[in-house]
Amino acid sequence: MANGGGGGGGSSGGGGGGGGSSLRMSSNIHANHLSLDASSSSSSSSSSSSSSSSSSSSSVHEPKMDALIIPVTMEVPCDSRGQRMWWAFLASSMVTFFGGLFIILLWRTLKYLWTVCCHCGGKTKEAQKINNGSSQADGTLKPVDEKEEAVAAEVGWMTSVKDWAGVMISAQTLTGRVLVVLVFALSIGALVIYFIDSSNPIESCQNFYKDFTLQIDMAFNVFFLLYFGLRFIAANDKLWFWLEVNSVVDFFTVPPVFVSVYLNRSWLGLRFLRALRLIQFSEILQFLNILKTSNSIKLVNLLSIFISTWLTAAGFIHLVENSGDPWENFQNNQALTYWECVYLLMVTMSTVGYGDVYAKTTLGRLFMVFFILGGLAMFASYVPEIIELIGNRKKYGGSYSAVSGRKHIVVCGHITLESVSNFLKDFLHKDRDDVNVEIVFLHNISPNLELEALFKRHFTQVEFYQGSVLNPHDLARVKIESADACLILANKYCADPDAEDASNxxxxxxxxxxxxKIRIITQMLQYHNKAHLLNIPSWNWKEGDDAICLAELKLGFIAQSCLAQGLSTMLANLFSMRSFIKIEEDTWQKYYLEGVSNEMYTEYLSSAFVGLSFPTVCELCFVKLKLLMIAIEYKSANRESRILINPGNHLKIQEGTLGFFIASDAKEVKRAFFYCKACHDDITDPKRIKKCGCKRLIYFEDEQPSTLSPKKKQRNGGMRNSPNSSPKLMRHDPLLIPGNDQIDNMDSNVKKYDSTGMFHWCAAKEIEKVILTRSEAAMTVLSGHVVVCIFGDVSSALIGLRNLVMPLRASNFHYHELKHIVFVGSIEYLKREWETLHNFPKVSILPGTPLSRADLRAVNINLCDMCVILSANQNNIDDTSLQDKECILASLNIKSMQFDDSIGVLQANSQGFTPPGMDRSSPDNSPVHGMLRQPSITTGVNIPIITELVNDTNVQFLDQDDDDDPDTELYLTQPFACGTAFAVSVLDSLMSATYFNDNILTLIRTLVTGGATPELEALIAEENALRGGYSTPQTLANRDRCRVAQLALLDGPFADLGDGGCYGDLFCKALKTYNMLCFGIYRLRDAHLSTPSQCTKRYVITNPPYEFELVPTDLIFCLMQFDHNAGQSRASLSHSSHSSQSSSKKSSSVHSIPSTANRQNRPKSRESRDKQKYVQEERL
Incomplete structure (x- = not known):
């Protein structure tokens, strides 16, 4: 090659015969396309090979194909003349493609002709067989059969090979999946080699034995060739196989590699077509089980198609622009790198077109014209869809990573801002000490901005993941198998409670x-739906699975308020975690909030209490440890565990007894576990009671390793998994032996109780027999009863009134103590509820409406012990402020009623209560003095009412004279503190309380349901009704259980303590003398004021301290024992019917202790009138 020629020399000349200095490849790709002109040909006459073809003068305007040369080196003597041979590479691909296509078409044509000929010949032979005889036919059949067997054998062999090849290339087997993934990986490897070689000239001489990338590419293509053969064998339609994209890619990439080895030269050519293999990327990921969702598959598909088209088009532009147009003798080429071409295609597709890089060749421009049409359409459709899919990708779609040494729970179901905030406020309360539990929320809807902000505020303990518990993949994401529990929240305000329960x-x-094995705590709305949980084989309440039925507990709380008004507020505050709010002023809020700070805790009792009776331990805890113990857990090796509430002095405590305490902090409850008589007997400050080193405590700790730090039994095994922690209680109760009255009740022909002995029972009654007209109700002269005002119609969801009636029909009441229940409401609705109520005695129905004053006067609402206002239509209204409109209107209607004083004398139908153990016959031995007379009610404000609310903020409308702010929390409002309002939202705290201590729910249910047990629930699930049973010693023994009552201080044996006495003295006296366990006060709101006209409203004080001063008008919440002898005579035990809203008036569960002398001096006419009224009640 001439040095410094006008053709563009960049290379130095050599000696004669081309054996001079070696030619160096220029880094500029344009150096590959040198041409010889007239001046360069004359100056290079000494060159042996190049001058022979250009000795005559030639012009650049007359280009010739054979005048083009490529760089030649001595190490790679691919061509002595240096001519380009791109056509050889392209021809190998074209010949392979069209040659194979021609062979396939020729084969199909011949096969078709052969089939036609054979078909015609077959018809001729068949005609000959019909014409010939059977003997000739037998002679000709044999060779035909042999031929058919040979053809069948051949077809079978070919089919087997074809099936084998199909299995090898499919992803149905492990070998097939490995092969498919390997082919894709090698294709990407070949594409990477192309990216590397694209920095070299388009065509250059390469030595196969020295070029490492060419050797790798050769190995890849040999594998592609074998895989192509397998695909060809397995293809059913060879023609379509030959024309598919992957086959075309192989045609234009595999043969040129073999040509490269033969010619010792390399040509980039169409190797960029390997980028089309990226289209199969989503299939590969599906084979590997990486892509599972439709959105992810679609996203990968769009991305792979877009990127493969982009890279392939860039490769074509790179080829034609660096080569030039063939008809221009490749003189109009330009040097572009492959990545510049990628950039050019992107700005072209996006219609930006900066103009800094553009196509110069005619082929390049022609390609760009068509590419703009397709590329622009693809860019405009694919890119927005890709962005949309990425934008719609779940923000909370990751997986939970468990932290070593830290438990986690999964919360699902109804996840909203209200439900989550209420749950977290109680679960993460500071009074729970260190809650080393992470909360994982799982919901199929992403949180809104407010809920997201709530999660961020608790990011150290809360995580949210989007998904559904119905999807096993999502359960695996939140590590449900290692979770400590799963909590399911319900939508309390849904329009269809049954559908919500079915979802949970x-x-x-x-x-x-x-x-x-996972522990589940779920909320249920309807009591009858709890039976469906028993159908789940792995549901086991003994292992911690619990269903918190909101209707059961809500109506149970309300029912207990009928027996002791204000109890619903006290119990709701006990299992809710509330911080102490200190108020300096001497107001009712100060004492109420001091009680609100108390919660329910459990702790194992110290060995110092072993051998002591329950009242003794209870008194010691209250006086010395400043703790109120109300119950213990009884559990033996051969009996199911049960909770005994105030079991009495017949019970002796043994090792490992679990006690239930009311205290303000978990640290205070530890005193019961650390107490040591030797070390702490002389300590007066309970805060100094700490862990000591006595042998007794050490021994107890060794025996009970799980109780070293039980706190509130925070899900660390607890009683359920510790067989050695079962308390062994010795019962020496003579009352368990049936007395004379119990033996009299054992009548084999009379069923007075249900089969479990827990509830009063009667034969099923038709609803027509209990319906009262307005005149009949007025003539009955109802008094001391419970009026239930209910709003509902034929389409309303059922409330489950059985849960309201069952606690009022508990068997620990004697029959004459049962309060008559009168329902006032729609008869159509009550007919739907009646199936669950027809086995309870003393139930009547007045069809009407609670808004009718005539109906209310007919049932003597001014003489009732409690008026309950319920609504079944609350969840059918979208506006939350109007959900409670019926209940609020009914409550205001009753409060505005006025009554005549002429019937006030009827209130004296009841007398007082004499605690067990007091001498009723001798007035000399009785410490009581006189009987309390009750004035009549002249205004509806003094009628005891409890109203159910759905929306907490609507509580502001119940009392028009209070000063509650609309934003005040429910528990701080006056109606809730007074026990006249109850909202189902207060039950949300039971979820976290049950998780930390699974005995709390059992205790609450024992208190409020009247004795419902899992066995009873299983029985109701079978028959949907209580079954009557004959009285046996075992069933009658079930009556021996505590009940809640209110004790009056205005008169009776505790009257001396009512005027300035200490609550602690009252506590000890009631406990020692009558086995009555006091736990709260129901006090007049303005009792601390010395005004003559005090307000009749009362509020709740929970667990007051020992030195708390009492006033005469106080009513004391107490747990009283069952009196076996009270049923012998109605005169020995009766209830006073009066309103606790009055300063001198107490509800029917308020018990005074009258003297026998006063009772004997009662006028005969009064006794006759009481007797007539009692007969009327019995008839009802």
Missing amino acids: IMRVISIKNYHP
Whole structure:
């Protein structure tokens, strides 16, 4: 090659025969396309090979193909003349493609002709067989059969090979999946080699034995060739196989590699077509089980198509622009790198077109014209869809990573800002000490901005993941198998409670199916739906599975308020975690909030209490440890565990007894566990009671390793998994032996109680027999009864009134103590509820409406012990402020009523209560003095009312004279503190309380349901009604259980303590003398004021301290024992019917202790009138 020629020399000349200095490749790709002109040909006459073809003068305007040369080196003597041979590479691909296509078409044509000929010949032979005889036919059949067997054998062999090849290339087997993934990986490897080689000239001489990338590319293509053969064998339609994209890619990439080895030269050519293999990327990921969702598959598909088209088009532009147009003798080429071409294609597709890089060749521009049409359409459709898919990708779609040494729970179901905030406020309360539990929320809807902000505020303990518990994949994401528990929240305000319960039951089924051992605590709205949980095989309440039925507990709380007004507020505050709010002023809020700070805790009792009776331990805890113990857990090796509330002095405590305490802090409850008589007997400050080193305590700790730090039994095994922690209680109760009255009750022909002995029972009655007209109700002269005002119609959801009646029909009441229940409401609705009520005695129905004053006067609402206002239509209204309109209107209607004083004398139908153990016959031995007479009610404000609310903020409308702010929390409002309002939202705290201590729910249910047990629930699930049973010693023994009552201080044996006495003295006296356990006060709101006209409203004080001063008008909440002898005579035990809203008036569960002398001096006419009224009640 001439040095400094006008053709563009960049290379130095050599000696004769081309054996001079070696030619160096220029880094500029344009150096590959040198041409010889006239001046360069004359100056290079000494060159041996190049001058022979250009000795005559030639012009640049007359280009010739053979005048083009490529750089030649001595190490790679691919061509002595240096001519380009791109056509050889392209021809190998074209010949392979069209040659194979021609062979396939020729084969199909011949096969078609052969089939036609054979078909015609077959018809001729068949005609000959019909014409010939059977003997000739037998002679000709044999060779035909042999031929058919040979053809069948050949077809079978070919089919087997074809099936084998199909299995090898499919992803149905492990070998097929490995092969498919390997082919894709090698294709990407070949594409990477192309990216590397794209920095070299388009065509250059390469030595196969020295070029490492060419050797790798050769190995890859040999594998592609073998895989192509497998695909060809497995293809059913060879023609379509030959024309598909992957086959075309192989045609234009595999043969040129073999040509490169033969010619010792390399040509980039169409190797960029390997980028089309990226289209199969989503299939590969599906084979590897990486892509599972439709959105992810679609996203990967769009990305792979877009990127593969982009890279392939860039490769074509790179080829034609660096080569030039063939008809221009490749003189109009330009030097562009591959990545510049990628940039050019992107700005072209996006219609930006900066103009800094553009196509110069005609082929390049022609390609760009068509590419703009397709590329612009693809860019405009694919890119927005890709962005949308990425934008719609779940923000909370990750997986939970468990932290070593830290438990986590999964919360699902109804996840809203209200439900989550209420749950977190109680679960993460500071009074729970160190809550080393992480909360994982799982919901199928992403949180809104407010809920997201709430999660961020608790980011150290809360995580949210989007998904469904019905999807096993989502359960695996939140590590449900290692979770400590799963909590399912319900929508308390849904329009269809049964549908909501069905959804939660399905969640339980899904979770239990995925991991049967997981502990589940779920909220249920309807009591009858709890039976469906028993159908789940892995549901086991003994292992911690609990269903918190909101209707059961809500109506149970309300029922207990009928027996002791204000108890619903006290119990709701006990299992809710509330911080202490200190108020300096001497107001009712100060004492109320001091009680609100108390909660329910459990702790194992110290060995110092072993051998002591329950009242003795209870008194010691209250006086010395400043703790109120109300119950213990009884559990033996051969009996189921049960909770005994105030069991009495017949019970002796043994090792490992679990006690239930009311205290303001978990640290205070530890005193019961650390107490040592030797070390702490002389300590007066309970805060100094700490862990000591006595042998007794050490021994107890060794025996009970799980109780070293039980706190509130925070899910660390607890009683359920500790067989050695079962308390062994010795019962020496003579009352358990049936007395004369109990033996008299054992009548084999009379069923007075249900089969469990827990509730009063009667034969089923038709609803027509209990319906009262307005005149009949007025003539009955009802008094000391419970009026239930209910709003509902034929389409309303059922409330479950059985849960309201059952606690009022508990068997620990004697029959004459049962309060008559009168329902006032729509008869159509009550007919739907009656199936669950027809086995309870003393129930009547007045069809009407609670808004009718005539109906209310007919049932003597001014003489009732409690008026309950319920609504079944609350969840059918979208506006939350109007959900409670019926209940609020009914409450205001009753409060505005006025009554005549002429019937006030009827209130004296009841007398007082004499605690067990007091001498009723001798007035000399009785410490009581006189009987309390009750004035009549002249205004509806003094009628005891409890109203159910759905929306907490509507409580402001119940009392028009209070000063509650609309934003005040429910528990701080006056109606709730007074026990006249109850909202289902207060039950939300039971979820976290049950998780930390699974005995709390059992205790609450024992207190409020009147004795409902899991066995009773299983029985109701079978028959949907209580079953009557004959009285036996075992069933009658079930009556021996505590009940809640209110004790009056205005008169009776505690009257001396009522005027300035200490609450602690009252506590000890009641406990020692009558086995009555006091736990709260129901005080007049303005008792601390010395004004003559005090307000009749009362409020609740929970667990007051020992030195708390009492006033005469106080009513004391107490747990009283069952009196076996009270049923012998109605005169020995009766209830006073009066309103606790009055300063001198107490509800029917308020018990005074009258003297026998006063009772004997009662006028005969009064006794006759009481007797007539009692007969009327018995008839009802």
